[in-house]
Amino acid sequence: MLVEIFFYVNIRVWYIQNPWHALVHVCRRWRHIVFASPRSLDLRLEYRGHGPVSEVLDAWPVLPVMLRTSLNDLLHPLLDQRWDNRVAALESKHHNRICEIRLSSFPISRWERFTAAMQKPFPELTCLQVSMDGQLVPVLPDSFLGRSAPRLRELKLGRISFPSMPKLLLSANDLITLTLEDLPGSGYLPSNAMATALTVMTRLESLYLRFRSPRPRRGPPSRLLPRPTRIVLPALTKLTFQGAYEYLEDLLAPIDTPLLYRLYIVFFTDLTFDVPQLHRLIGYVAGFKVLDHADILILDGAIRLDLDRQTGEVDHRPAPLLGLQINCRELDRQLSSLAQVCGSSFPLISALEVLKIREAKNLPSSHWNDDVENAQWVELLDPFVAVKNLYLTDQIARGVCGALQELSEERATKVLPALRNLFVDGSRSLEPLEHFQEAIRPFVAARQLSSHPVAIDHWRR
Secondary structure, eight states: OHHHHHHHHHHHOTTSSSTHHHHHTTOHHHHHHHHTOTTTTTOOEEEOSSSOHHHHHHTSOSOOEEEEOOTTGGGOTTHHHHHHHHHHHHHSGGGGGEEEEEEEEEOGGGHHHHHHHTSSOOTTOOEEEEEEOSSOOOBOOTTGGGGOOTTOOEEEEESOBOTTHHHHHTTOTTOOEEEEEEEOGGGOOOHHHHHHHHTTOTTOOEEEEEESSOOOOOOGGGGGSOOOOOEEOTTOOEEEEEEOHHHHHHHHTTEEOTTOOEEEEEEEOOSOOOOHHHHHHHHHOGGGGGOOEEEEEEOSSEEEEEEEOOOSOSSOOOOOSEEEEEEOOSHHHHHHHHHHHTSTTOTTGGGOOEEEEEEOTTOOGGGGGSOOOHHHHHHHHTTOTTOOEEEEOHHHHHHHHHHHHTOOHHHHTTSSTTOOEEEEEOSSOSSOHHHHHHHTHHHHHHHHHTTOOOEEEEEOO
16 A cells, blocks of 8 residues: 555656655655565656765665756856766666666767767666757767667657667667757758668657758659658657658658647748648548648748647637748748648648638738739638638738739639638738728629628737
């Protein structure tokens, strides 16, 4: 009974670090029960480099060790000594007890010693998180972790290049979370090697790949390589990618993700976007078929599309289930890029019933000085054939209404054919609602004649 209670305390009391420390100081009987059940209670020792590793760890029973940095490390007067102590723990006889390594803002001055200490197997290691400090991007050697990580469940590398990553991943059958962040353009791993490594990750739930910049442009023949065998990631629920769209296309080509629940993609600007594999993946996931709400946000350096379920609330919506962002500054490039990605082959676009287009509150007025042709707004709206309610902020409404005004009578019935209501945000509007009504009078008249009337009103947020 006490073991069950202690387990609850140790696992659920998250706001206290190592709550089992308090239990072992209550009495000898409790201390005996706690130390007699290390696996049942998931007991671990946390080492932050505050003293020589032999003195700190030898004072406790033989338990798994967590090697971590703390939030106040940067302010600590003995910071360098703490880093030396942490690396010494990796070199010590206790290395085979280390189950977690969480080292943030790793100093480049200790990198060489760190990599030397990490070229052997760590048999108990289940979590490895290392992120570098500064602008330099160091490289991990091929022999990292002795080329084997059979118990690893979480791997996160930030601003670190690891060309041999796919080889190591082939041994990580229990991996649940894989995060590679802030990688340079030269850090793109071969997509076919990554896809092969994913074949063994039947338990992988979260995959995050973020690159700093596009990779060097490659020639067309490399896109014509034979596609590998189909790969099913049965447990993957979250996928986040930032990088060149061609790389994602190559990576997704053989992959199916039946349980995918959250997808967030960030592309760097490009002249063209050809993403059939992304469209295929989105269409394959059954959970995405319930999405009926689209929100387009124009930012100073990007344009973003979020898709989720319509809840009836305008301002208090759940986090988007599917997000797509394209990093580019000019408004015309933003519109044309998103229009390419959201073409007629995008599986969900033709079923969405609610569309909001708005700009960020801090967007500078100079952003609207770009020469945007009215046809670009129409091109963006064309795929949304099921939208019934269209919400526009004041500045965007000027561009959209100007584009709708110029449509021919025949074309007016084909752009947004299901539209019933157009709402303009009047909270910061410099123009009365009548101005917008007059601007799209020809469009409204054409829709009236086709028995598909459109009403315009204020967007009351």
